[in-house]
Amino acid sequence: MPTTTPAALLLLGRSADPRSERGVECPGDLPLPSDPDLVARARAARDRLGDRAFVLGHHYQRDEVIQFADVTGDSFKLAQQAAARPDAEYIVFCGVHFMAESADILTTDHQKVVLPDLAAGCSMADMATHEQVEECWETLAEAGVADTTVPVSYMNSSADIKAFTGRHGGTVCTSSNAKRALEWAFEQGEKVLFLPDQHLGRNTAVLEMGLSLDDCVVYNPHRPNGGLTHQQLRDATMILWRGHCSVHGRFSLDSVNDVRERIPGVNVLVHPECRHEVVSAADVVGSTEKIIKVLEEAPAGSAWAVGTELNLVRRLADRHPDKEIVFLDKTVCFCSTMNRIDLPHLVRTLESLADGQVLNRITVDPETEHLAKLALDQMLRLP
Numbered sequence: 001m002p003t004t005t006p007a008a009l010l011l012l013g014r015s016a017d018p019r020s021e022r023g024v025e026c027p028g029d030l031p032l033p034s035d036p037d038l039v040a041r042a043r044a045a046r047d048r049l050g051d052r053a054f055v056l057g058h059h060y061q062r063d064e065v066i067q068f069a070d071v072t073g074d075s076f077k078l079a080q081q082a083a084a085r086p087d088a089e090y091i092v093f094c095g096v097h098f099m100a101e102s103a104d105i106l107t108t109d110h111q112k113v114v115l116p117d118l119a120a121g122c123s124m125a126d127m128a129t130h131e132q133v134e135e136c137w138e139t140l141a142e143a144g145v146a147d148t149t150v151p152v153s154y155m156n157s158s159a160d161i162k163a164f165t166g167r168h169g170g171t172v173c174t175s176s177n178a179k180r181a182l183e184w185a186f187e188q189g190e191k192v193l194f195l196p197d198q199h200l201g202r203n204t205a206v207l208e209m210g211l212s213l214d215d216c217v218v219y220n221p222h223r224p225n226g227g228l229t230h231q232q233l234r235d236a237t238m239i240l241w242r243g244h245c246s247v248h249g250r251f252s253l254d255s256v257n258d259v260r261e262r263i264p265g266v267n268v269l270v271h272p273e274c275r276h277e278v279v280s281a282a283d284v285v286g287s288t289e290k291i292i293k294v295l296e297e298a299p300a301g302s303a304w305a306v307g308t309e310l311n312l313v314r315r316l317a318d319r320h321p322d323k324e325i326v327f328l329d330k331t332v333c334f335c336s337t338m339n340r341i342d343l344p345h346l347v348r349t350l351e352s353l354a355d356g357q358v359l360n361r362i363t364v365d366p367e368t369e370h371l372a373k374l375a376l377d378q379m380l381r382l383p
């Protein structure tokens with residue numbers, strides 16, 4: 001029987017769910033959000049730490065946090081940056097749990113990766129558990145296709161899933177290199193098992209690689225055999241895991257049509273985690289880094305409706321007052337887990353590190369790390 005996906009959100013970050021992608025308790029007292037000295041406290045602790053700490057900030061982080069990042073980036077750039085800082089004793093990861101795990105895998109053993117709030121997980125990563133993925137692989141073996149299938153795992157997955165991918169000769173990818181990852185994978189085998197984001201997998205295969213929607217099937221981990229017959233698995237080229245991003249998955253074709261009516265001449269720019277019909281109706285598609293670049297290079301006076309996380313869209317609208325930059329949808333909001341990292345959590349992290357106490361360290365066990373690193377290194381080697 002298929003296994004269930006564990007309940008995902010530990011909203012207060014104070015209890016433990018070892019089955020979840022991130023959840024363990026968040027110890028220590030937090031400064032009050034109303035403390036007027038938070039910015040000064042963060043600065044003072046950051047200065048005390050000096051070069052011993054390196055602060056990475058994902059583009060979806062709040063402004064109050066991103067101001068303290070030594071480097072900002074999408075998940076690919078941050079993975080590269082973590083790997084390129086062997087001298088920093090502490091990597092403070094302002095992002096979500098799977099990113100901090102990847103940083104731990106890519107850094108040396110003496111470096112400590114810290115996540116300011118352990119409840120900063122990712123609902124998409126929680127949609128594929130190790131047990132479910134092993135069951136899926138058994139189903140592929142029963143259908144006679146496991147030997148010719150290459151797993152490609154989106155960065156937004158737990159270290160266990162990346163280890164599964166490394167063990168079966170696959171690669172990790174991010175939204176900025178998904179096409180190159182698929183091209184590489186189709187040189188190694190005949191089919192791809194893409195997980196956990198069905199939308200990124202489908203959008204890349206169909207809109208960038210020329211496959212058809214009929215070449216794709218969706219494997220549902222909650223149904224026996226993924227809800228597919230052996231013949232369907234044999235006929236498919238892309239086997240897409242039934243997972244999605246709870247933020248990007250909410251943009252709809254209606255939001256695209258509405259904004260085109262409201263703002264004549266608007267350009268619609270979306271992240272490839274959005275649904276296929278949204279990406280197909282957009283003018284430009286790209287990872288967060290690409291979204292930033294497109295808007296930087298856009299001519300003054302142009303209008304853009306952007307379908308990605310709200311912290312980033314707001315920041316870009318503030319940065320480019322000469323362009324009209326609006327959020328694609330009226331109801332979609334922040335990524336709740338990215339937003340878990342706020343100034344009180346950052347202050348607690350920096351002050352405790354400066355005092356020699358490591359709170360919320362993220363570690364991956366050596367066996368998982370070894371296998372996951374095979375898949376991450378493969379991604380870093382993609383042409």
Ligand code: 13P
Pocket residue numbers: 073074075076156174175176245273287288289
């Ligand atoms: P990128 O950082 O690869 O654009 O991914 C977006 C995302 O959802 C991160 O959680």
Ligand code: SF4
Pocket residue numbers: 060096121122123124125156245246247248309335336337338
């Ligand atoms: Fe996960 Fe989506 Fe939030 Fe990224 S934006 S952390 S994929 S839920």
